[in-house]
Structure formats: C-alpha cells, structure tokens
Amino acid sequence: MPIIGVVSRVSGPVVVAKDVLGAKMYELVRVGEEKLIGEIIRVEGDRAVIQVYEETAGLKPGEPVLCTGEPLSVELGPGLIGQIYDGIQRPLPDVEALIGPFLKRGYAIPALDRRKKWCFKPTVKSGIRVSENDVIGIVSETSMVDHRVMVPPGVRGELTYIAAEGDYTVEDTIAVVEREGEKYEVKLMHRWPVRRARPYVRKLPPETPLITGQRVIDVFFPMAKGGAAAIPGGFGTGKTIMQHQLAQWADADIVIYVGCGERGNEMAEVLERFPKLKDPRTGKPLMDRTILVANVSNMPIAAREASVYTGMTMAEYFRDMGYDVALMADSTSRWAEALREISGRLGEMPGEEGYPAYLASRLAEFYERAGRVECLGSPHRIGSISVVGAVSPPGGDFSEPVTVNTLRIVKVFWALDSDLAQRRHFPAINWLRSYSLYLDDLSSWFRKRVDPEWDELRAEAMYILQREEELREIVQLVGPDALSDAQRVYLEIARMIREDFLMQHAYHPVDTYCP
Structure with a gap:
C-alpha cells in the first residue's frame, strides 16, 4: 500500500513532508495536488526531506505527498537515439506536440513511445540458459545504431520463449526467462535507477585514443576512450563551443550531450545545429547517434542533478551493448551550484566557498562511472564511456573548489585561457598549463598507427x-x-x-x- 503523507514546510525546491513512516532514501515521490516529481534526500523518523525537480511556487502545507516505492529511474530501450529529454527524461518534442512549448508542472509522459513498433530480430533460440546482459535480439534503431536487446541485469535462467522476427512495441513481451518456477517477461524496454551504476565484469586499461578532430587535443593532450577530461575556463573562453565540437566529431559510436544549467540560447544552438550536421565517418545525420538532455538555467535548479545522472545511466546502457559512448556534461559547475543551494536550505555545515562537504565525493561518484569495461553477458563485448565535463570557475579562478576537486579525479586537463580567447586564438587551450596523463598509455597506438617517431x-x-x-x-x-x-x-x-x-x-x- 503506498505511503501518503502531507507537506509540512516548503523552502524553494526543498520540501519537508510528515507522516511518511517507512519512506526510503532516494525514493521517488509525487508532491502536492499537481503531483510534482521529487526525490527523498533525507529521512528523520516519520519525516522526509524532498528535493523537488519542478517549480514549487503555490505549494502549501497540508497538500498530499505520495511515495511511489521506487527510486528515480529512467526507461531504457529503442527510441532513445535522436531524442531530446529534460533532466528527468521527459521527451520535449513529444511534450510540445501534446501541450505546447511550455512544460506544465507535474506533467508526466513516458520517455519511450508506447505506440511505435520496432522490427525485432532474435539472435538466439528458446531452450538455452541466459544470464544478465546476454544479447537475445537486435532492433535497427537508426541508420547508424543497432540496438542490442539484452536480458535485464539481475535476470537469469532458462529461455522458455523468444518472439519470432516481427514488429513489436516497447511494452510487448519478446522473451520469457524461467528460474525455479518463476517467470520473468523480457520486454524491449526496462527501467534502471539513475543513481546506481550498471554492473560489468571488470574495468580495462585505456589503449585507444578518443580521436576528436581537434589538433591541439589529439596531438598534445589526447584522451583515451573510457577516460575522463575537464575543460575549465572563464566566461567567453569557448567551453561550450569545445563541447559542441567534441560532441560532433568525437570518434564515438554514441554521443550524449547533457546541457546542465546551460543558457537557453546555447542549448537552442545545439538543437538547431545538430539535426543539420552529417557524421564525418558515414555521411549520415549526426542525430542518428546522438541523445540530447536539455536542462537550461531557468529550469528548476534541483533538476540539474537529475540531468547528469540521467545522461550517465543512458550512457551505461549503450556501453553494455559494446558501444563506445562519449558523454558531454556542460557544465558541472552549475550542478555544484545546485548542490550548494540545496545544502544551504537543508542547513548543512558549509565547506569551502559554501559548497557542501560532500562535493568531492559527488563529483568522484559521477566521473568514476566512466571507463572502458568488459561487459557482462554474451557474446563477449567491450564498451566504454568517455566523459568530458566543462567547469565554469568564477573569474577564471582555477583554485576554486569545483575545479580543484575535478582535477583530483580526471586525467586530462584542457585549460582554457582568457588571454588566448581575447587574441581570437581558438580553441583557447593553453598548451603550457594543460596536461594529459594518458600519453604513456597511448604512445604505442600513435607510434603504430601514425608515426614511429x-x-x-x-x-x-x-x-x-x-x-x-x-x-x-x-x-x-x-x-x-x-x-x-x-x-x-x-x-x-x-x-x-x-x-x-x-x-x-x-x-x-x-x-x-x-x-
């Protein structure tokens, strides 16, 4: 039976609910008469503190709070590629078609189209034993991406049924796995909590560079596939353009661009340019391998945290298929600012410059989900997630907490220089301050593929x-x-x-x- 409490206090995006005994940490809740989407971030007896991912203006004490019993999750399946989502995975083009250009509070819409049919081709036969992440079929999602349908994590047993080749919706059962008398229906889609990293066999050392097509990066400060890089720089130094360039031309199978707290005009440029661009390797539309997560600066501040985790979870899903994924997060500083605001409203002891004491651990938790891994399941697959995070230090001060804590984690540092930008030298990467710790790992690849010297x-x-x-x-x-x-x-x-x-x-x- 769902737990229903009441709102007792509202402070911006932070809401305190009472009479919710049994509520769990990071549980998804619906707040108020409009059913605003929120997540529990603190539990104290029968009281819970909720961060709401939508505007709370007009919310008042006494309104109901419904605990769903589930964590904040995303839908994973065919239909992700080419889509534009907000921070909590609502498809913005579909929202515009249904209710217009302005998103209503509490409006819920499935992330994946329930009516569209996909051509499913099985690659296994019934009667075999399967385990988590085994590929059981393929859906041609776009001209560039074959969507490998996998057994969801945590499911294993005998495959008693596999659908014949044909057209199915994401909610149709395409396989049945039976174990100890219990049956699990496998569909084209499943849900996964955004804060939990998807499992894999083991991490592998970096061996191959992520070719970006940007000369200063590929020659002097290369990044490995599965690596993590930071682009810190002051206002006007070209962080966003660098992210756009990497998203367009990086040597990756899938690109996920997360605009976290970005200015609306910059996100609009992405939405306008990307559908018109062609992939340099295939000549096909770039959006056939791209997912955009748009969380602009005038959206509720708490949704910035949801947006980076939403992007990372979708990246892990395609990594498990054996693809090389490039994730662009622009900008992690604005996510940190959201953490600072919510921490202040919670009355937590502030750390340096008012940021919460757990800032470093949150950044590490995000960047450590990058990597080149051996995937679970069969056939044998190796996938990678390469993360590039933009950092916006106030006044270009690289000694501020977000930049310092990011540099402790990442192995590539592309320092943008305001002096170079003022001289119209772009990319404004300062070759004397930047570095890459992957040079030794990638040296043999460059000697073999480019030049022995x-x-x-x-x-x-x-x-x-x-x-x-x-x-x-x-x-x-x-x-x-x-x-x-x-x-x-x-x-x-x-x-x-x-x-x-x-x-x-x-x-x-x-x-x-x-x-």
Whole structure:
C-alpha cells in the first residue's frame, strides 16, 4: 500500500513532508495536488526531506505527498537515439506536440513511445540458459545504431520463449526467462535507477585514443576512450563551443550531450545545429547517434542533478551493448551550484566557498562511472564511456573548489585561457598549463598507427612552444634586438605552430574537423 503523507514546510525546491513512516532514501515521490516529481534526500523518523525537480511556487502545507516505492529511474530501450529529454527524461518534442512549448508542472509522459513498433530480430533460440546482459535480439534503431536487446541485469535462467522476427512495441513481451518456477517477461524496454551504476565484469586499461578532430587535443593532450577530461575556463573562453565540437566529431559510436544549467540560447544552438550536421565517418545525420538532455538555467535548479545522472545511466546502457559512448556534461559547475543551494536550505555545515562537504565525493561518484569495461553477458563485448565535463570557475579562478576537486579525479586537463580567447586564438587551450596523463598509455597506438617517431616529434613541438614563452619574456624585458638569429628562428617556428596548426575554426566547413 503506498505511503501518503502531507507537506509540512516548503523552502524553494526543498520540501519537508510528515507522516511518511517507512519512506526510503532516494525514493521517488509525487508532491502536492499537481503531483510534482521529487526525490527523498533525507529521512528523520516519520519525516522526509524532498528535493523537488519542478517549480514549487503555490505549494502549501497540508497538500498530499505520495511515495511511489521506487527510486528515480529512467526507461531504457529503442527510441532513445535522436531524442531530446529534460533532466528527468521527459521527451520535449513529444511534450510540445501534446501541450505546447511550455512544460506544465507535474506533467508526466513516458520517455519511450508506447505506440511505435520496432522490427525485432532474435539472435538466439528458446531452450538455452541466459544470464544478465546476454544479447537475445537486435532492433535497427537508426541508420547508424543497432540496438542490442539484452536480458535485464539481475535476470537469469532458462529461455522458455523468444518472439519470432516481427514488429513489436516497447511494452510487448519478446522473451520469457524461467528460474525455479518463476517467470520473468523480457520486454524491449526496462527501467534502471539513475543513481546506481550498471554492473560489468571488470574495468580495462585505456589503449585507444578518443580521436576528436581537434589538433591541439589529439596531438598534445589526447584522451583515451573510457577516460575522463575537464575543460575549465572563464566566461567567453569557448567551453561550450569545445563541447559542441567534441560532441560532433568525437570518434564515438554514441554521443550524449547533457546541457546542465546551460543558457537557453546555447542549448537552442545545439538543437538547431545538430539535426543539420552529417557524421564525418558515414555521411549520415549526426542525430542518428546522438541523445540530447536539455536542462537550461531557468529550469528548476534541483533538476540539474537529475540531468547528469540521467545522461550517465543512458550512457551505461549503450556501453553494455559494446558501444563506445562519449558523454558531454556542460557544465558541472552549475550542478555544484545546485548542490550548494540545496545544502544551504537543508542547513548543512558549509565547506569551502559554501559548497557542501560532500562535493568531492559527488563529483568522484559521477566521473568514476566512466571507463572502458568488459561487459557482462554474451557474446563477449567491450564498451566504454568517455566523459568530458566543462567547469565554469568564477573569474577564471582555477583554485576554486569545483575545479580543484575535478582535477583530483580526471586525467586530462584542457585549460582554457582568457588571454588566448581575447587574441581570437581558438580553441583557447593553453598548451603550457594543460596536461594529459594518458600519453604513456597511448604512445604505442600513435607510434603504430601514425608515426614511429611520434613521441619525439610531439616533445620537440612542445619544447619549441615552451622556448617561445621564455624568449617572449626576454623580449618584453630588453626588446627584440637582444635575440640571436637562432632565437628568432625559434619564435618564427613557434608562431607557425600556433597560428597554422593549433588554431582551428569551429565554423569553417573544412577546418572544423581534422581527421
């Protein structure tokens, strides 16, 4: 029987409910007469503190609170690719078609279309034993993605029924697994809690670079498939454009772009540009391998946390199919700001600059779900999730808590420089402050696939750029006449590297992507 309590206090997105004895941590609840979506984040006896993912204006004490008994979950199945969701996985194009461009509070709509039929092709026969994440069939979701239908995690036994090839909705039963007299119906879709990482066999070491088509990244600061990178930078340094470029051209099978607290005009640019773009490898529409999660800055602040977990859970689902997934989170600083606001309303002891004491653990919990893994189930598959998180330090101060705690976790640091941005040098990645800890792991790949002398050439180019910085200091002190001819040659070569190689035009039809 569902637990029904009442609202006793409202403070912005934080609501206190009473008479909810038996409610569980991180349980999904519906708050008020409008059934606003929320999640329990603290339990004290028969009282619970709820963070509401929708606007709470007009909510008053005495209104009902319904505990659903389930955690906040997402729907996983055919229909995810090419879709645009909000932070709690409501499909925004479908919402607009049904109720118009403005999202009503408490409005619930399935994330996956219940009426659309998908052509299911079984790859196994009944009578065999199956276990979690075994692939039992394929659905051609788009021209670029074959959706591998898997046995949900936690289900194993004898496959007593498998549907014949044909068209099915996501709610139709396509297989039955029986174990010890109990039957489990497998459908094309299932649900998974966003805060729980999906299981895998083991993590694997990084071996292959994530080719981005951006010269400064691929040559000097490469990222491995399954790695984690941060792009910190002040206002106007090009963080969002960098994320757009990586989402468009990264060497990944699936791209998930999470706009977490983004400005509406920047998210609108993504929504306008991506459907028109072509994939550089296949020439097919880029949206045929892309999922967008749009949580703009004027949406309720608590939904920022839900958006990053929603994106990560969908990424893990495609990773389990054996795909290489690239997840772009823009920006984790705005998620941290949401944590700070909610922590303040809860009356928790603030940490540095008012952020909660658990900021570092929350960031680590998110980034550690990235990685290259051996997937559960058969046939044998290896998948990866590569995470690139933008960080927006106030005033470009890299010593602020979000940037510092992020750099403790990630292994690639692309530092955006406001001076370079002001000189119109884009990407504005400062080659003297940035680093990649994957260089040694990826060295053999570059030597084998690109050039046997890759390490030496890269080191020589970096030395020239570092030497240029030293010589520029001399020029500023005593003038250019103090330089020898050899030193002038260094400056000229460095200028050619900077202007002819490292600079790249994001909107140029040719220069935007360098294979």
